Amino acid sequence: xxxxxPNGIGALSLPLLVLWAALALAAPARVTAGAGDGPPGAPVxxxxxTEREAGGALEPVxxxxxxxxxxxxxxxxxxxxxxxxxxxxxxGVLALVGRGRLAFGLRAWRASxxxxxxxxxxxxxxHATSWEMVGEGRLAEVxxxxxxxxxxxxxxxxxxxxxxxxxxxxxxxxxxxxxxxxGTWIAGGGLMLRRAVLPAWRVGLGADxxxxxxxxxxxxxxxxxxxxARFGDWSARVELAWQVWQR
Numbered sequence: 001x002x003x004x005x006p007n008g009i010g011a012l013s014l015p016l017l018v019l020w021a022a023l024a025l026a027a028p029a030r031v032t033a034g035a036g037d038g039p040p041g042a043p044v045x046x047x048x049x050t051e052r053e054a055g056g057a058l059e060p061v062x063x064x065x066x067x068x069x070x071x072x073x074x075x076x077x078x079x080x081x082x083x084x085x086x087x088x089x090x091x092g093v094l095a096l097v098g099r100g101r102l103a104f105g106l107r108a109w110r111a112s113x114x115x116x117x118x119x120x121x122x123x124x125x126x127h128a129t130s131w132e133m134v135g136e137g138r139l140a141e142v143x144x145x146x147x148x149x150x151x152x153x154x155x156x157x158x159x160x161x162x163x164x165x166x167x168x169x170x171x172x173x174x175x176x177x178x179x180x181x182x183g184t185w186i187a188g189g190g191l192m193l194r195r196a197v198l199p200a201w202r203v204g205l206g207a208d209x210x211x212x213x214x215x216x217x218x219x220x221x222x223x224x225x226x227x228x229a230r231f232g233d234w235s236a237r238v239e240l241a242w243q244v245w246q247r
Contacts, residue, residue, distance in 0.1 A: 001088060006200060007147045010153075017197070018238065020037075023072055029096030051142075057101035059099050059247050060247060061097065061098070061099045061246070061247055062097070062098050062099070062243055062245065062246040063084070063095075063096070063097050063098075063243070063244050063245040063246075064095070064202075064241045064242060064243045064244060065093070065094070065095045065096075065098050065241065065242060065244060066092065066094045066095075066096075066202075066204075066240055066241030067091075067092075067093060067094075067239070067240050067241075068092045068094055068107075068109070068237045068238065068240075069089075069090070069091045069092075069237065069238055069242050070089075070090055070091075070156040070235060070236045070237035070238055071087040071089055071090060071111075071235065071236055072087065072088055072090045072109075072111035072128070072202060072233050072234070072235045073085065073086070073087045073088070073233060073234045073235075074088075074113060074128075074231070074232075074233050075231035075232045075233060077229070077231055078231055080195075080218060081115065082115050082116035082117070082118075082123075083113055083114070083115050083125075083126065084114045084115070084116075085113070086115045088091070088111050088112060088113050089111070090109060090110060090111030090112075090235065092107060092108045092109035092110060092237075093107070094106070094107045094134070094239065094241065095107075095115065095134065096134070096241075098136070101138040102135070102136065102137055102138075103135070104134065104135050104136070105133075105134050106131070106132070106133060106134065107130075107131075107132045107133075107134045107152065107154075108129070108131050108132075109129070109130050109132070109235070109238060110127065110128070110129045110130075111127075111128050111233075112124060112125050112126060112127045112128065112236075113126050113128075115135055115160075116214045117165065118165050121191070123158045124161060124162055124163075124165065124179060125160065125161045126141075126158060126159075126160060127157075127158070127159045127160075127161060128156060128157075128158055128233070129156070129157045129159070130154055130155065130156045130157070130186055130210075131153055131154050131155055131157075132152040132153060132186065133152065133153055134150065134151070134152045135150070135151045135152075136149070136150055137149045138190070144195055144196065145193055145194070145195045146193070146194045146195070147191065147192075147193060148191065148192040148193075148194060149189070149190075149191060150190045150191065150192050150206065150208055151188075151189045152186075152187065152188055152189065152208070152210065153185070153186070153188075154163070154185075154186060154187075155183055155184070155185060155186065155189040156183065156184050156185070156186040156212050157181060157182075157183050158181060158182045158183075158184075158214065159181040160179035160180075160181070162179075163178065163179045163180070163181070164176060164177065164178050164179065165177050165179065182214055182215065184212050184213055184214055185212065185213075186210050186211070186212040187210060187211060187212075188208050188209050188210030188211060188232075189208060190206055190207050190208025190209060190235075191206060191208075192204050192205070192206030193205050193206065194239070198242075199241070199242070200238075200242060200243045201241070201242055202240075202241050202243070203238070203239065203240055203241075204237075204238070204239035204241070205236075205237075205239070206233070206236070206237050206239065207234070207235065207236045207237070208234075208235055208237075209232060209233070209234050209235075210232055210233055210235070211230060211231070211232045212230070212231060212232065212233075213228055213229065213230045213231070213234070214228070214229065214231065215227070215228050216228065216229045
């Protein structure tokens with residue numbers, strides 16, 4: 001705050017006037033914590049409005065990493081291609097940067113099933129691995145439990161193990177079939193319930209649905225028909241996350 005203007009300036013001696021002017025110029029302006037040099041057009045030394053006066057205190061930025069585990073059930077339509085569509089165990093990791101009601105980050109998720117090849121041999125495993133960008137938005141908070149809407153988009157990699165099978169048709173000799181990997185885009189959304197259990201730890205429970213398209217082949221009479229079809233999966237996940245940084 002600037003010194004107040006004295007009464008009866010004409011009665012002051014010249015030395016006192018010089019001293020007062022020097023102190024007024026040298027004394028630092030008192031501003032609130034976090035204030036700048038004053039708003040445009042304001043008098044020199046005027047304090048900037050506080051964060052709360054400007055519309056509320058800013059939420060801190062936080063970074064968290066976590067482990068996720070649960071189950072994935074593949075689209076029932078994949079059963080027509082001999083996939084096992086019962087729920088399968090899955091696991092992954094999640095990293096988020098959050099501020100206020102929103103958070104963004106990356107998620108990796110892996111689940112596996114099998115695809116039968118009939119009498120041609122043992123069913124190979126199908127590994128579905130996805131890398132996605134994830135966005136979260138807080139919808140509500142009840143008794144310390146946050147209700148979050150989740151959206152995700154990324155890439156899905158489907159790989160076989162083994163990726164080559166040998167068919168023994170008889171006298172004509174063996175036939176080697178390569179089961180090549182396939183990559184495709186995947187996107188989805190869901191809901192998450194999350195609660196802090198310790199200052200830096202939180203647990204969550206969520207479910208989401210995702211959609212993707214893959215190349216297909218099936219027999220129609222005496223012909224093999226190739227095409228591209230859209231499928232999906234449903235996942236239920238439990239999360240344990242650690243807040244590694246906040247500022």
